[in-house]
Amino acid sequence: MQRSFARRSLLGAAAAVGGAALVGPLDGTAAATEATGSRWPAGFPLPDGFRPEGITIGSEPYAYFGSIARGDVYRASLATGRGRVIIQGLGPEHPVTGLKIDAWGRLFLCGGDSGEIRVADLRTGRITRTFTVGTDVTLVNDVFLTPDAAWFTDSFEPQLYKLPLGRRGEPGDRIITVPLTGDWVQGTVITANGITATPDGRALLVANDFAGGGGLMRVDPRTGVARTVDIGPTLLPNGDGLLLLGRLLYVVQQRQNAIDVLRLDNAGTKGTAITRITDPEHFRVPTTAAVWKDRIYLPNARFDVTEPTPETDYDVVSVKRLRP
Template identity: 85%
Template sequence: MPPSRPEGIAIGSEPYACIGSIARGDVYRASLATGSGRVVVEGLGPEHPVIGLKTDAWGRLFLCGGVSGEIRVADLRTGGITRTFTVGTDATMVNDVILTPDAAWFTDSFEPRLYKLPLGRRGEPGDRIITVPLSGDWVQGTAITANGITTTPDGRALLVVNSFADGGGLMRVDPRTGVARAVDLGPTRLPNGDGLLLLGHTLYAVQQRQNAIDVLRIDDAGTKGTAITRITDPANFRVPTTAAVYGDRIYLPNARFDVAEPTPETDYDVVSVERSLAAGRPGCHTARRVSLHTSLDGVGGYLYATGSGLSPNGVVRFYAVGINTVAPYSLGYPLTAGADGTLPGWQYIGYAGCRSGQPQPATIVVLDQSSGLVTTAGTTEAFRHCG
């Protein structure tokens, strides 16, 4: 990914992810098959970030504007911002969003309230935002409190992360009244709870600074949750924040909040885990991560890769996309992962020669031949390094 301080992710019915930028407010759309992509919504600058986001069936993006206090609606096809609403106070932080059949619901991390944007029959946004104060068991902390949001399995209420109350947990919120009731999660606590992903009765709660996903079984009404498992990958999770699903995989952007002052050289990526990990099945891999290094010479560069989370003893192939070829360009040097699924050290994968007129860096795509899964290793300047 281009350096943009990603935070939110949204995936619709096609194999593409939309990732929001805290740094500039851009929305970047990337192929899940190749990792290549482009900015589809131009940001308005550092004072207008994008935190959480969701996409609907009609090509709209609903964007959380963070401390700008903005709620924006964008057209994914044109890249234009079609609606902008300003909510809350100077202390507001619009953090996350969930779409229901009749509304888009937004959390405010610094104020005890939700924001409701009514939607028409085909998802068209209404003309005003309704502020819903939170009451009941809701406890507002001194820092970020409300975070991720989703619906209960029966669709009658909302589930909202409260990272402060009782050491961090979930609140079930009545959307008509704003009355919140603590969800019984047993011993599970969510002090670093961020994005929520509900699939049936299975809830994936991303605990960003813990580099983990807590997986819970939630009852119909959303009053009780039972821990199923915890998914971790210390080598590849680098403060993941939110989650979205496509097929049998869950995708998470690494926000890199561990980097106090990001620079243009700070790298960002999206990692994925198998949904079956939630069932605790043996033999499932954690997030796949392959990194790329380019050693430039006068008219191109030598490419090297290292990685983990690959099929044990499996063949790994590398391709370049985004260059002036019709199909992905094979680099010609397949590697074999170790018994532990790693590519140890920096292993040579091929030479990339200068291509006249190459306008942008090439993306290097990785095929795990045993599983058929594709990821990206990064980008290289080698194809356009012509001396």
């Protein structure tokens, strides 16, 4: 994992822009990590040495984080910030990067450069299915759930992985590899990263950190044909986690310590940048995002730490969700 995530760091380390507030046309918005008026913490620590990358939140106020250090999954209460490891990892060769929770208590886990895709049962804490995909340079990075499939990105191969799901979310017996064609351009460093759906649900959106200096691709899930989303002059060279809320797309630009917010058309063919969220005091290379009510939570992956140790500290921050 150190080899692969060292390559990820080659994407650049652009400085954070602006102060600890929303910058752009939304003047007067409160500071990014300002108290929400509730007693719930705006941020909380993760275990030292954990090395988080992904986050997911389901129908209850608990956040789940994957560890690229050992492959553990940590659950934290959003009400208190306290948590514990609920799934023991298999060690450094079996990391967890992106993850998503479904309505039936399953976690779908990306195995990074192990090439593994895993499914875990939250009730038992056990891994119930493991698939191995790709090649020796594969990095299974992020995952998104649609009604009939779990979709996974590969950051070093121009393809997505589709795990078909049954009526109650039960995973199928095999992974389908979907090559990316059309406008897709594969780079020599991290390329495909975060993934979500278009607002109309008919296609997938994938962050491409390489093409045209970094942008967004709309992918036909039936064919794998990718088309460049017109987002004007906005560049996404560090585009990591994608979070779609209505027609607002939150793009976590990890090494820039920022979240760029785009307003998309319904089909996801065009987007307009409306603001950038930054917080130099609290953002320490956040990677992915998940929402609970009016807050968006992000783990600080701290990829700027070149040699993390078991004593390296990690935490979670939150920002206020924008209203359309």
